Structure formats: structure tokens, C-alpha cells
Amino acid sequence: MMTTRFTLDAREIRQQFPFFQPHPEMRNLIYLDNAATTQKPYAVIEAVSNFWAYHNANVHRGGHGVGAKASELYEAARGRVARFINARETAEIVFTRGTTESINLVASSWGETFVQPGDELIVTEMEHHANLLPWMRLAEKRGARLVVWHITDSGTLELDQLRKLLSERTRLVAVSHISNVLGVINPVAEICRMAHEAGALCLVDAAQSIAHMPVDVQAIDCDFLAFSGHKAYGPTGIGVLYAKRALLEEMPPYHVGGGMVQTVHWDRLRWAEPPAKFEAGTPPIGEAVGLHAALDFIDSIGREAIAAYEHELTGYTLARLQEVPGLRLYGPREGRTGIFAFTLEDIHPHDIATVLDSRDIAVRAGLHCAHPLSERLGGPTARASLAIYNDTDHIDALIDALHYTRKVFGYAG
Numbered sequence: 001m002m003t004t005r006f007t008l009d010a011r012e013i014r015q016q017f018p019f020f021q022p023h024p025e026m027r028n029l030i031y032l033d034n035a036a037t038t039q040k041p042y043a044v045i046e047a048v049s050n051f052w053a054y055h056n057a058n059v060h061r062g063g064h065g066v067g068a069k070a071s072e073l074y075e076a077a078r079g080r081v082a083r084f085i086n087a088r089e090t091a092e093i094v095f096t097r098g099t100t101e102s103i104n105l106v107a108s109s110w111g112e113t114f115v116q117p118g119d120e121l122i123v124t125e126m127e128h129h130a131n132l133l134p135w136m137r138l139a140e141k142r143g144a145r146l147v148v149w150h151i152t153d154s155g156t157l158e159l160d161q162l163r164k165l166l167s168e169r170t171r172l173v174a175v176s177h178i179s180n181v182l183g184v185i186n187p188v189a190e191i192c193r194m195a196h197e198a199g200a201l202c203l204v205d206a207a208q209s210i211a212h213m214p215v216d217v218q219a220i221d222c223d224f225l226a227f228s229g230h231k232a233y234g235p236t237g238i239g240v241l242y243a244k245r246a247l248l249e250e251m252p253p254y255h256v257g258g259g260m261v262q263t264v265h266w267d268r269l270r271w272a273e274p275p276a277k278f279e280a281g282t283p284p285i286g287e288a289v290g291l292h293a294a295l296d297f298i299d300s301i302g303r304e305a306i307a308a309y310e311h312e313l314t315g316y317t318l319a320r321l322q323e324v325p326g327l328r329l330y331g332p333r334e335g336r337t338g339i340f341a342f343t344l345e346d347i348h349p350h351d352i353a354t355v356l357d358s359r360d361i362a363v364r365a366g367l368h369c370a371h372p373l374s375e376r377l378g379g380p381t382a383r384a385s386l387a388i389y390n391d392t393d394h395i396d397a398l399i400d401a402l403h404y405t406r407k408v409f410g411y412a413g
Contacts, residue, residue: 008301008309010391016041016297017389030361030394035180035208035339035368035385037230040294044234047293051286059285060259060276070285077288078275081240084295085225086216091245094275095283098239099207100130102226103174105241105278106203107134109251110224111172117143120169122200124149124157124186125376126179129369131205131226135174144171151376155182155331159190166198173200177215178208181368181383182331183314183339185209189220196221201247207231211298211387212337213307217242229287234294238287241278248274255280306388313386314338317395324402326411330377338386341368341377344402347409349382355408356382359401361394 014020019031019039031039057070075090082090096102111134115121121135125148139146147165152158162173173195177188192202203224206215211232217225224247229238243251253260253271257280262270271277298306314337321329326345344352349365356363364383367374374380384398 007312008305008388010309010389013301014389016043018042018045020389027360030390030397032384032386032390032394032398033362033364034387034390035231035383036364037236038211038233038387039389040235040290041233041297043297044290044293048235048286048290051289056286058282073289073292074283074285077292080292080295084215084299085210085240085242086218087242088218089245091274092242092248094241094243094248094278095288096226096239096241097237097284098228098230099205099226100239102224102239102241103131103203103205104134105254106224106226106243107138109254109278110201110247111135111138112141113250113252115142115144115171118169119144119171120147120167121145122147122149122162122165122170122173122195124175125151126155126157126182126184126373127174127176127370128180128205128207129371130207131174131176131203132370132372135172145169148372149173149175151182151373155179155184156335157184157186157191159187159194162191162194166194166200168199170195170198170200172203174203174205176205176208178212178337178339179331179370179373180208180339181341181370181373181377181381183336183341183385184331185213185335185337188222192221192223208337208339211306212310214303223247229291229294232291232294233297235284235287235290238284238291240291245274248278251278253277253280257281259283301388309388310338310386313390313392313395316392317384317386320395320399324399324406326406327402330381338390339383340385341381341383343378343381344405345409345411347405349380351409352382352402352405355405356398356401359397359404361398361401363398 057067059071059074078093079090081093188204195202201223204222206227210227225242230236260280328343330341353365
């Protein structure tokens with residue numbers, strides 16, 4: 001058994017989550033499906049509940065005090081996001097329903113306006129469908145060419161390969177900060193720099209990084225960045241699109257309706273300024289309040305501390321997974337986070353997940369909304385993924401359960 005010293009106490013952190021407390025309707029579950037969604041701390045649940053109970057009103061519309069308070073809370077959440085990712089101004093923060101809508105917004109608004117027939121869009125082989133399908137559809141609509149940046153056999157991206165793919169026709173490079181399957185951390189600042197040198201823009205999918213490490217949009221110098229609240233201990237139904245102000249001003253609205261227009265006449269209209277121009281209709285107000293609380297929760301622990309702890313736990317997990325006969329882990333051993341896609345002997349990943357569930361361990365199995373990558377890897381995988389409330393006891397239980405799974409399917413030793 002490995003022994004190591006860790007910088008944070010995950011047991012104390014779990015005390016801040018009702019999901020992990022004794023309850024007659026709850027199993028004593030070891031939750032290792034954090035790349036799909038994270039659990040919610042009391043602070044987030046209470047913030048959302050308090051909004052619905054005491055401050056519920058529409059924003060930017062009412063002439064009454066409760067409406068003003070709701071607007072104040074909503075815009076405070078926008079400011080909190082801007083500070084969290086170090087945006088230059090709050091106007092660069094657009095609230096959406098999630099990462100998927102954020103990227104679709106860019107593809108529809110920026111892409112359908114500025115991408116021309118014959119232009120090229122570079123996507124990586126490891127992308128989640130949220131950062132792949134919008135560009136596939138855009139290429140089809142506009143007569144553009146989708147260029148695939150393939151991974152190495154170890155699951156990484158080589159910058160020399162990107163250099164060969166970039167051309168005077170490249171308009172955008174779309175890349176995940178962290179792969180939701182391989183766990184690899186991509187050098188997004190260098191990728192953005194190379195894209196800019198070629199005259200292209202760069203979009204970063206930060207869905208898997210936002211809760212696990214510092215994310216600084218000015219240091220990365222990305223043109224667009226997207227993430228979801230629910231993968232960062234916040235509510236579902238709230239996402240963020242960061243875009244440089246100059247780009248937002250050039251882009252037409254994604255949806256149209258109430259709240260995103262300054263004046264409307266039969267013969268003319270005038271759109272609102274960003275970010276309101278991209279937030280038609282009633283926005284996810286309570287969800288934004290919950291996201292504010294989630295970011296406060298993350299910073300109460302410290303993003304550097306979270307990154308250091310999860311790096312330690314990732315190393316422990318990698319070492320322990322090597323003890324399981326017949327287990328194949330995908331992705332590099334270095335430069336990665338706590339996302340572990342694996343296969344075990346010839347046992348189907350869904351069977352692995354079912355057996356683990358019988359042992360009160362939650363993992364995911366399948367193609368992980370990344371079909372081209374899964375095809376490259378040879379098919380579906382099981383996936384365990386870490387968060388700040390996981391610890392070595394959870395990993396030890398996972399390893400024991402994987403040994404048990406081998407025995408269930410007739411593999412000795």
C-alpha cells in the first residue's frame with residue numbers, strides 16, 4: 001500500500017456537501033464521476049434557495065426594489081466570473097446555459113458571419129462533441145474545411161503538428177484545456193499564440209479545467225473561452241462565454257427577443273451593447289447566483305491549493321491503477337489531471353461500471369461524448385474522475401473493486 005502526505009483534508013471538505021452526509025435515502029457512495037458533474041456544497045444550495053425564497057424577480061425590467069436586488073445579484077455574479085478568470089471587464093462575460101451553448105453561440109454568431117467558403121477550422125482529435133459538432137456544422141454550412149489535429153499515440157498534442165496545419169486560410173483553432181477522456185492538460189497559451197501568429201482566433205473549452213486549476217484568460221490570451229457551472233460545484237443550467245470585447249461588438253446576436261435590444265421600430269432597431277446583446281429572454285438568474293457562490297467556495301480553498309492536492313491524488317491514483325492486472329490506462333502519465341479512462345481485460349466498460357456501482361462506487365462508462373477519440377482508442381472505456389472531496393480511501397476502494405470485478409468475470413489473481 002502506498003503512503004503519501006497530502007496538502008488538504010478531503011474529509012473536512014466533504015463536510016461542506018450534503019451529498020456526502022448520512023441520509024436515509026442516500027447510499028454511502030464514493031463519487032468518481034466528477035468530469036460529468038460535481039456535487040454541490042451547502043453554500044451553493046443555500047445561495048440558490050435564498051434567491052428563490054427572498055429575491056425572486058426578473059432582472060433589468062422591474063421598477064421595484066426586489067427587481068433591483070435581483071438585477072444586483074445577477075450582475076454581481078457576472079463580475080465574480082470576470083474576476084475569477086481575470087477578464088479585462090465584465091462586458092466580456094456572457095451567461096449561457098452551459099459550455100455547449102457558449103460554443104454554439106460563437107459558431108453561429110461569429111462563425112456564420114466571418115467564416116467564408118474555403119476557410120479552415122482546426123479542431124483536435126480529443127474534443128468533446130460540444131467543441132466539435134458546432135464546427136462540423138459550421139464547416140458544412142459555410143463551405144469551410146474542418147482540419148483535424150490528431151493526437152500522438154500517448155494521447156498528447158504536438159505543437160509541431162499544429163505548425164504544419166496552420167495556414168493563411170485558418171480562421172479558428174478550437175481546443176480543450178483538459179481532455180474529458182485522457183485528462184491531458186493542453187498548452188493552451190502556446191496554442192493561442194501560434195493561432196494568432198497565423199492570423200487565426202483561438203477558442204478554449206475550459207469545462208474540465210475551471211474547477212481544478214487557475215484559469216487566466218489574459219495570460220492564455222484566448223479569444224473565446226467557455227465553461228459550465230455544474231462542473232465547478234455550481235448549478236446546472238448556467239454557463240459562461242468569455243470573449244474579447246472587440247469580438248462581441250462585431251458579432252450579431254445569437255438569439256433575439258426581450259432584453260437584448262435598445263430600441264425597436266417597424267423600420268429599424270438597435271441592439272443592446274454586449275453582453276446584453278447575447279442574453280435574450282429571461283436569463284438563468286438563480287443559477288448565476290449559485291455560480292457566484294460556487295466560485296467563492298473554490299476560492300475559499302484556493303485554486304493553487306486545489307491544483308496541488310489533485311496533482312498529488314492523481315499521482316497516487318496512477319500508481320495504484322498500475323497494480324491491477326489487465327488494466328489499460330489511456331493518456332500520458334505526466335502533464336495530466338485526475339481523469340482516468342481505462343479498460344480492464346476484455347470486460348465491457350458498462351459491466352465494469354455496473355459492478356463498481358454494486359460496490360457503491362460511481363464511475364462513467366461509454367464514449368464520453370467524444371466518439372472520434374473513442375474510435376481512435378478502440379472503443380468505449382470506463383472513466384473515473386476526481387474532485388477536491390475525493391481522497392486516497394476512495395482510490396483504495398476503487399482498486400479493490402477493480403480486483404473484485406476481475407474475479408466476477410473469471411480472471412484469477
